[in-house]
Structures are given as C-alpha cells and as structure tokens.
Amino acid sequence: MRILVTGGAGYIGSHTVLLLLQEGHQVSVIDNFSNSSPESLRRVASLAGRSLDAYHIDLLDAESLAQAVGEIKPEAVIHFAGLKAVGESVAQPLKYYKNNVVGTLNLLEAMNKAECRTIVFSSSATVYGESTDLPLHENTLRNATNPYGRTKLHIEEMLEELAASDSRWHIANLRYFNPVGAHESGLIGEDPQGIPNNLMPFVAQVAIGKRAEVQVFGGDYLTADGTGVRDYIHVLDLATGHLAALDYLSNSQGVHVWNLGTGAGSSVLEVIDAFARISGRPVPYRITERRPGDVAESYAHPEKARLDLGWKAERGLEQMVADMWNWQSNNPDGFPEANHQLVNAKSLQDFIRGSSPTITE
Structure with missing residues (x-):
C-alpha cells in the first residue's frame, strides 16, 4: 500500500515507518521536525534497506499539506503528528488546540480531496482522565482533564462525526498507554528535546549521567x-x-477503537530498580509531593485488540528497559544535535543525498 505517516520522524512514528517498510509498503512521511530529527529517517531507511519519501511540512500549512497529499495519493494515513506534553498544554492551551485539532482538520480535508478515507489516529489513554474504573476498557467514560488529553478527545469526536456523515471512511482510534523502549539495534529510540516529560527517558538520562536524580x-x-x-x-x-x-480497516468501515497496552502495570520504583539492575548504573531518586491530577494506577484492558486484531503486547518490562538502555548508552545525547537544525530544503537534501529518504519542502 501507499501509506502516508504524519510525524513519521518522531519516536513512535519512526518505529512504525520501519515496520511498514519491512512489510513492503511504500511509505511517505510528513514532519515539521520541530521535535524530531531527519537522522531518524536516515537510520530507518538504512535498517530497512529501502528508501522512503519525506516532506518537510507543518500540518498548519494547509496549502502545502494538500499539495503533498495530492502528490502522494496515499491509500491510508497513520497520523502521529502533534504536540504531546501535558504540562506545556496546561500552560499553553491555545497552542495545543491549534496544532493538534486544526492540524488534524487540515489533514482530513486534504485526505478527502485526495479520495483517501482510511486513517489510523494516534490517540491516548489520557482521554479517560482520572478514571479509577480499572482496568480501563474502550467503553470507559472519556473525561480528559488537561488540554492535551482534550485535544485527543476532540479529534476522536471529530472522527466519529465524520464517519457518521460519510460511510466511506475507515477510522481507527488507538488509545496508547505509556510507550517506552527502543529498536533492538540501538539506532532509533526516544530523543526528547529538553527535560523529558516521561519517566523512562528521564531515568535513562540519570543512568547515563546527564541528570542527577529522578524525582x-x-x-x-x-x-x-x-x-x-x-x-x-x-x-x-x-x-x-x-x-x-x-x-x-481494509475490510471495515466506520470508527473502531482499541486500547494498546499490556494490561498490567509497573510502579515507578519497579522501573527505577529494573533500570539500575540492567544498566549496572546507580539511579538515584528522591520522593517528592504528588503532582495534581495524577492517579495511583492506570492500566489497560487490552482484550478487544486481541480479539479484533489478533494483537497483544509481547515484550515485558525487562526487555523494555534493556532496549531503552541500549539506545541511551549508544546515543547518550540522542540524535546528533546538528541534525535537529536541518530545517530548510537545501540542507535536508544535502544531508540525506545518496543514503536515505528524499526530503522535500
């Protein structure tokens, strides 16, 4: 299939692009590289032994987006692109609504114009809010409690209403829990800019010596x-x-929702202990006050994905930590910093010439 992946240079996107290429799909990526590096796509292409096309476009640029989608003529879209930091969303809600919701609206309009009506949307377990109805089922009440989570919820509702208005749409809303780990090669992984928002990359940076302790x-x-x-x-x-x-989705119209999680939880201290044991490095930590809005436990009921998709999580915490440490220890500063600065078409093309994807403005 011809598949367009938005945000394909990012953490989850790059790993998904790699699997798509390995399965033989023709892949195009749209990314604004605001929180990702073209280097991840070069490494993905190298691992897959196949090329891909990438477009340096922001989803808020509706005209360029529509032109690119028209050129690509995708048969399906996997939509990762979006801002994702809960704390930042609380401080800058309008930025999140504009980027996530308006960007998705522009994408859907471009898809509709190009006669592509199959989309897998990167949603989040944050749509459930502070629910204590555990494990969390797909029919658990959605009650997002922060702007980031509400953008995901609004997009889910927009997709539901779109499908109700036009039966030609094939839509999947995938509600992730807490993605961690990295590719076993150690060549691609999570490369957060600034202070990590999530536990595992923060723990990894403490283990490698970049940060003093875990709070x-x-x-x-x-x-x-x-x-x-x-x-x-x-x-x-x-x-x-x-x-x-x-x-x-190839044989199913309408909207379909699945939780993607393991169905089991690990505590913060269990993650820290596993990282210290597997890395052989000390991971100092200090217990501080609770954060507002945090719940004691959150874990998925993944049975629907198993029944409908034949899918289940295969890797346990030990493997997650081992792969994360392999990535962090081989890339202590993430992707080379210089590659994050390649933001114009000429430098991008110079960067990837002869070895990787074709990236166009």
Whole structure:
C-alpha cells in the first residue's frame, strides 16, 4: 500500500515507518521536525534497506499539506503528528488546540480531496482522565482533564462525526498507554528535546549521567510500594498494533477503537530498580509531593485488540528497559544535535543525498 505517516520522524512514528517498510509498503512521511530529527529517517531507511519519501511540512500549512497529499495519493494515513506534553498544554492551551485539532482538520480535508478515507489516529489513554474504573476498557467514560488529553478527545469526536456523515471512511482510534523502549539495534529510540516529560527517558538520562536524580512524584499511593503504577508498552509492540489496525480497516468501515497496552502495570520504583539492575548504573531518586491530577494506577484492558486484531503486547518490562538502555548508552545525547537544525530544503537534501529518504519542502 501507499501509506502516508504524519510525524513519521518522531519516536513512535519512526518505529512504525520501519515496520511498514519491512512489510513492503511504500511509505511517505510528513514532519515539521520541530521535535524530531531527519537522522531518524536516515537510520530507518538504512535498517530497512529501502528508501522512503519525506516532506518537510507543518500540518498548519494547509496549502502545502494538500499539495503533498495530492502528490502522494496515499491509500491510508497513520497520523502521529502533534504536540504531546501535558504540562506545556496546561500552560499553553491555545497552542495545543491549534496544532493538534486544526492540524488534524487540515489533514482530513486534504485526505478527502485526495479520495483517501482510511486513517489510523494516534490517540491516548489520557482521554479517560482520572478514571479509577480499572482496568480501563474502550467503553470507559472519556473525561480528559488537561488540554492535551482534550485535544485527543476532540479529534476522536471529530472522527466519529465524520464517519457518521460519510460511510466511506475507515477510522481507527488507538488509545496508547505509556510507550517506552527502543529498536533492538540501538539506532532509533526516544530523543526528547529538553527535560523529558516521561519517566523512562528521564531515568535513562540519570543512568547515563546527564541528570542527577529522578524525582518520584508521590510515595504514599495505595499501591504495593506507594508509587504510581502505569501500563508501559514497548514501542515496537505499539508499532505492530498500528499495522494490525491498518489491516483491519481494509475490510471495515466506520470508527473502531482499541486500547494498546499490556494490561498490567509497573510502579515507578519497579522501573527505577529494573533500570539500575540492567544498566549496572546507580539511579538515584528522591520522593517528592504528588503532582495534581495524577492517579495511583492506570492500566489497560487490552482484550478487544486481541480479539479484533489478533494483537497483544509481547515484550515485558525487562526487555523494555534493556532496549531503552541500549539506545541511551549508544546515543547518550540522542540524535546528533546538528541534525535537529536541518530545517530548510537545501540542507535536508544535502544531508540525506545518496543514503536515505528524499526530503522535500
């Protein structure tokens, strides 16, 4: 299939692009490289032994986006592009609504014009909000409690209303839990800009010596060790879920929703202990006050994905940590910083010439 991946140079996107290429699909990527590096696409193409096309476009640029989608003529879209930091969304809600919701609206209009009506959307378990109805089912009440989560919820609702108005649409809303880990090669992985927003990359940076300690927010929850419990899922299991959803949509119209998680949780201290053990490095931590809005536990009920898609998470916490450490130890500063600065068409083309994807403005 001809598949367009928005945000394909990012963490989850790059791993999914790799699997798509390995499955023989023709892949095009649209990314604005605001929180990702063209280097990830070069490495993906090298790992796959195949080329791909990439467009340096922001989804808010509706005209350029529509032109690119018209050129690509995709048969399906996997939509990752979007801002994703909860704290930043609270401080800058309008930025999140504009980027995530308006960007998706522009994408859907471009798809409709190009006669492409199959989309796998990167949603989030944040749409459930502070629910204590565990495990979280797909029919658990959606009650997002921060602007980031509400942008995901609004997009889900927009997709539902679109499908209700036009039966030609094939839509999957995939609600992720906590993606972690990296490709086993150690060549691609999570490369957060600035201070990591998520636990695992923060722990990895402490283990490698970039940061002094991990702050553990809350040690008095009603859990086994008093720290918060989350459903961590390996990024490659998550990527496989996208391919399974894409396959399902080939014969299924309307909107379909699946949780992508393991169905089990690990506490903050369990993650820290596993990282220290596997890396052989000390991971100092300090327990501080709880963060507003955090719940004691959050984990998925993944049975629907197993029944509908034949999919389940295969990798446990040990593998997640081992692969994350392999990535971090081989790339202590992430992708080369210079490659994050390649933001114009000429330098992008010079960067990838002869070895990787064709990137156009």
